[in-house]
Each structure stands twice: as structure tokens, then as C-alpha cells.
Amino acid sequence: MATKRRRSSSAGAGAVGCGPFGFFLALVVIGLLIQYWWVLLIALGVVALTVVLVRFAMAPPRPVRVRPPKSPSSPKPRPVMTPPSPALVSDDLADQMRATKQVRHIREMQEWDYEWIRLTYPEKSSRELSEIANSHFARGRSIGVNYGDPSVP
Numbered sequence: 001m002a003t004k005r006r007r008s009s010s011a012g013a014g015a016v017g018c019g020p021f022g023f024f025l026a027l028v029v030i031g032l033l034i035q036y037w038w039v040l041l042i043a044l045g046v047v048a049l050t051v052v053l054v055r056f057a058m059a060p061p062r063p064v065r066v067r068p069p070k071s072p073s074s075p076k077p078r079p080v081m082t083p084p085s086p087a088l089v090s091d092d093l094a095d096q097m098r099a100t101k102q103v104r105h106i107r108e109m110q111e112w113d114y115e116w117i118r119l120t121y122p123e124k125s126s127r128e129l130s131e132i133a134n135s136h137f138a139r140g141r142s143i144g145v146n147y148g149d150p151s152v153p
Contacts (some may be wrong), residue, residue: 012141110133110137113133117129
């Protein structure tokens with residue numbers, strides 16, 4: 001005779017959980033996930049950032065890439081630094097110093113003129129003030145240089 005096998009009591013149910021208590025527990029978990037989704041998102045972000053930082057810190061250094069040498073027919077590469085200019089003779093140096101001083105003086109006067117224009121037109125925007133100042137300088141006028149007369153040397 002064939003003997004009957006006994007089935008366990010849980011095998012016939014086929015459902016996950018512990019009956020009505022499991023269903024209620026699942027609803028509570030889903031409710032907490034819906035209510036505190038932002039906390040989980042922040043926690044996942046912190047974990048991901050930590051994993052990235054640990055992997056970056058533990059990674060071996062990358063090998064240095066070496067460029068293949070160029071063929072002799074290719075043009076010579078430009079230097080990284082500009083070559084130093086030749087030493088100036090005393091006359092050239094004096095002329096350069098004089099020109100630098102003149103440029104500095106003109107720039108200072110233009111800054112002074114811009115401030116004067118800004119105080120003269122307080123209601124104008126900075127864009128309008130720049131247009132006024134640029135047209136003023138384009139005509140060669142400056143309050144501080146030659147008293148505004150471009151014809152005077």
C-alpha cells in the first residue's frame with residue numbers, strides 16, 4: 001500500500017507572511033516608506049557618496065600616459081614658456097619706463113573721469129555710464145589729461 005505523505009500546514013497556504021498580521025505589517029512598512037521617502041533618499045545618497053569616496057581613496061594611482069614621439073617631419077612644438085626678452089639698453093629702458101608711466105597716468109585719469117561721470121549721472125545704470133565714458137574717451141577727452149582738450153600736446 002501506498003503511504004500518504006503528510007503536508008506541512010504552511011505549505012498549503014501559498015501566501016507570504018503570517019496571515020492578517022503579515023498583511024497589516026506590510027501596509028505599515030509601505031506607509032512608512034511613503035511618509036519618509038526623503039530620509040531614505042538622503043541615506044542612499046550618503047551611502048553612495050561614501051562608497052565612491054572609499055573606492056577613490058583605495059584605487060591605485062593611474063599610470064602616466066606617455067605620448068608617442070613625433071615624426072621628424074612634424075613641426076617643432078612651441079615652448080611652454082615664452083623666451084625671455086633680450087636685455088634692454090639704458091636708452092630703450094628709459095623709453096619703456098616713460099611709456100609705461102604715461103599709460104599708467106592715462107589709465108588713472110580715465111578711472112577718475114569714470115568716477116566723475118558716475119557722480120554726475122547718479123540715475124544712470126552702469127551700462128549707460130559705460131557708454132557715456134567710452135564715447136567720452138573715444139573723442140580723446142579727459143578731465144584729468146590736458147583738461148579735456150585733445151588738441152593740446
